[in-house]
Amino acid sequence: MTRWPALPLPVVLLGIAALMMYVPALHGVVVRQHAVARAFFYSGTLVLAFALLLGIVTQGFRPRNPARSHLRALVLAYLMLPPVMALPFAVAVPDTSFFNAWFEMVSSFTTTGATLYDTPGRLPPSVHLWRGLVGWAGGFFTLVAAAAILAPQNLGGFEVFAPASLGRIRLEPGQTGASTDPAQRLLHQAKLVFPVYAGLTIAVWIALSVAGDPALVAVMHAMAVLATSGISPLTGLPAAPSGVAGEAVLALALGVALTRRLLPGAPYSEARGPLWRDPELRVAALFLVAVPGALFLRHWIGAIESDLPASLAGGLSALWGALFTVLSFLTTTGFESQGWTDARVWSGLQAPGLLLLGLVMMGGGVATTAGGVKLLRVYALYSLGRHEMGRLSDPSSVGGGGPAARQMRGEGAFIAFVFFMLFALSLGAANLGLAALGLPFERAVVLSVAALTTTGPLAGVTQLADGGWIGLGDGAKAVLAACMVLGRLETLALLAFLLPAAWRR
Numbered sequence: 001m002t003r004w005p006a007l008p009l010p011v012v013l014l015g016i017a018a019l020m021m022y023v024p025a026l027h028g029v030v031v032r033q034h035a036v037a038r039a040f041f042y043s044g045t046l047v048l049a050f051a052l053l054l055g056i057v058t059q060g061f062r063p064r065n066p067a068r069s070h071l072r073a074l075v076l077a078y079l080m081l082p083p084v085m086a087l088p089f090a091v092a093v094p095d096t097s098f099f100n101a102w103f104e105m106v107s108s109f110t111t112t113g114a115t116l117y118d119t120p121g122r123l124p125p126s127v128h129l130w131r132g133l134v135g136w137a138g139g140f141f142t143l144v145a146a147a148a149i150l151a152p153q154n155l156g157g158f159e160v161f162a163p164a165s166l167g168r169i170r171l172e173p174g175q176t177g178a179s180t181d182p183a184q185r186l187l188h189q190a191k192l193v194f195p196v197y198a199g200l201t202i203a204v205w206i207a208l209s210v211a212g213d214p215a216l217v218a219v220m221h222a223m224a225v226l227a228t229s230g231i232s233p234l235t236g237l238p239a240a241p242s243g244v245a246g247e248a249v250l251a252l253a254l255g256v257a258l259t260r261r262l263l264p265g266a267p268y269s270e271a272r273g274p275l276w277r278d279p280e281l282r283v284a285a286l287f288l289v290a291v292p293g294a295l296f297l298r299h300w301i302g303a304i305e306s307d308l309p310a311s312l313a314g315g316l317s318a319l320w321g322a323l324f325t326v327l328s329f330l331t332t333t334g335f336e337s338q339g340w341t342d343a344r345v346w347s348g349l350q351a352p353g354l355l356l357l358g359l360v361m362m363g364g365g366v367a368t369t370a371g372g373v374k375l376l377r378v379y380a381l382y383s384l385g386r387h388e389m390g391r392l393s394d395p396s397s398v399g400g401g402g403p404a405a406r407q408m409r410g411e412g413a414f415i416a417f418v419f420f421m422l423f424a425l426s427l428g429a430a431n432l433g434l435a436a437l438g439l440p441f442e443r444a445v446v447l448s449v450a451a452l453t454t455t456g457p458l459a460g461v462t463q464l465a466d467g468g469w470i471g472l473g474d475g476a477k478a479v480l481a482a483c484m485v486l487g488r489l490e491t492l493a494l495l496a497f498l499l500p501a502a503w504r505r
Contacts, residue, residue: 009073009186010080011054013141017081018048020133021088028126036092036126043088070149070186075494077141078485082106085134092127099474106481107456108134110488111142111369113230113334114456114469114480120233125216128233132220136201139227139369142488143193146367147265148185155493157366157374159419160412192265200253201226207249211242221246225253228369230334230457238338247324247337257331258284258375260367280365280375283382287330287362288323291355295322295343298352318343329359332371334457353462357446360453361423371454371487373423377416384413422491426483427452433479442466447476451483 021044028037085108086101093101100116107114108131115131117123123131150156201222208218216233217240224231232240240246256262259280275281296319321339328335363372387409427448434444443466450458459468472480486494 007055008058009070009183010076011051011058013073013077013081014054014084015048015051016137017084018044018051020044020137021047021130023133024088024126024130027129028124031125033124033126036124039091040088040126040130043091047084047087070183071153071493074145074149075489078106078110078488082109085109085130089127089130092130093123099477103477103481104131105134106484108132108229108231109138109141110454110484111135111138111227111229111332111371112451112454112456112484112487113224114450114459114484115231116469116472118235118460118468118470120235125233128220129216132223132229132231132233135229135231136223136227139229140194140197142227142369143197143263143367144186144189146260147193148189150493151367152185156490157376159415160376160380160408189265193263196264197226200256204249204253208240208242208246211245211249213240213242213246217241221250222253225250225333225335226256226369228254228257228331228333228364228371228454230328230455232335236457236460237335238341243338244320247320247335247339250335251324251327254327254331254333257333257364257368257370259365263368279379283375283379284330284364287359288326291326291359292319292322295326295352295355314342325356326359329356329455329458330362331364331368332360332453332455334360334455334461336457336461353446356458356462357449360455360458361449363453371452373420377419380408380413380416381420383409419491422495423452426486426491430479430483434476437473437475437479439472439476440466447480448483451480452487454484454487 021040025037025040025044028034028040082102082105085105086098089104090096090098090101104116106112113135120128146156151158154161204222204225205219208221209215213221220231220233221237221240223229234240237247237250242249259275259278261275261278296315300315300318317339319339321337321341321343324335324337325340328337361372362378363374364370366374366376430448430452431441431444434448435441439447446459446462447469450456456469469480
């Protein structure tokens with residue numbers, strides 16, 4: 001029997017995708033939707049047989065450059081798997097097109113959570129489960145690939161620690177022999193992360209069920225919050241029966257998306273001190289204090305100006321709604337709090353769409369399932385700005401903090417600024433593409449930001465989108481799907497894959 005690390009990574013991923021299809025097939029049998037169950041069972045069997053044949057053909061495959069081969073496989077995974085995953089979706093929902101099913105799977109696998117089906121009853125429950133399961137698997141794949149493929153090559157946010165080694169292999173101290181093989185690193189990281197990832201998902205699932213959510217809603221929201229996909233079988237989180245108690249459970253789980261240090265096998269945790277000194281958590285805490293406070297004051301002033309009765313319960317609900325919504329959008333999950341909806345009614349004001357756009361562009365921690373620019377890059381630029389401000393008052397001062405801190409606010413801040421510019425260029429190119437296809441400017445901006453930051457629910461929260469993902473043409477869907485893949489892979493990683501020699505000169 002061949003060990004799976006001896007097989008090419010795309011073959012392994014294809015086999016895992018096939019096995020995943022049996023989960024909604026079993027669910028379809030349980031809920032007595034046999035046509036849907038057959039669609040997933042037959043598709044899974046077909047894909048599994050194809051994967052086994054590929055495995056036989058490619059048995060013992062040894063790439064000439066293993067590191068570059070796995071970076072190539074990472075890119076190909078987002079191109080190859082969504083069409084395969086769309087096969088049972090298109091069969092189970094016969095009144096939709098395969099192109100729409102492919103878009104839905106790209107959105108799910110990149111943990112974007114954008115959906116073309118705004119009515120929950122439009123899709124069978126087993127298909128909803130498939131969307132959530134694909135998003136959950138996409139989050140796990142992101143965690144493993146970030147630690148085993150991107151981090152050793154100083155990509156995915158880790159370039160701020162070693163900008164001069166961008167795209168080159170870098171291992172933890174003591175890693176020699178078989179541990180330097182990318183396949184072994186993938187297997188090792190998967191064994192470390194999966195028990196915790198699955199365990200946290202089950203724990204959140206049970207907690208939401210105890211809080212009052214139905215089984216399907218509880219498991220999908222648990223998977224959505226761990227993968228930061230925001231995929232829900234409901235019209236939104238306010239429709240969940242668990243209410244504030246369920247939101248509190250989800251808020252605790254969202255902490256995993258703020259820093260890589262909360263999961264085992266965190267790569268290159270240069271800051272080995274206590275959690276409260278972690279730079280990503282400190283930046284996140286700043287946003288979680290300042291932004292909800294400003295939003296609460298905004299709603300409170302709006303309630304006074306509108307002569308609405310100001311009650312303690314309404315104020316606390318508005319404060320919690322702002323806190324949870326800020327945390328959700330900062331981690332690029334996109335869940336909207338029930339208190340957020342109540343706050344708008346309480347104050348008579350609409351949701352501040354531009355503020356939410358800024359939060360999702362900031363993003364969560366590196367090597368997490370969150371998208372966006374990432375908090376570590378924001379911290380690097382903040383460190384540089386604070387140092388330069390200090391030099392204005394004392395030009396002869398010498399920056400402290402040790403070699404790592406000096407490198408981060410020097411070359412690390414420079415490469416973080418380069419990433420910001422690449423992100424801005426990608427956003428501008430996406431806006432131009434959507435504008436050429438006839439979309440209004442405001443809607444194009446919101447959808448481009450939502451796709452590049454993998455925050456699909458953003459389009460439904462802000463009023464600027466004007467229709468969100470519904471009613472898009474095939475050309476606009478193709479542009480946005482490409483943006484989702486680019487946002488998940490990140491521009492620097494894609495450039496390192498396409499132009500490896502350029503980073504070595």
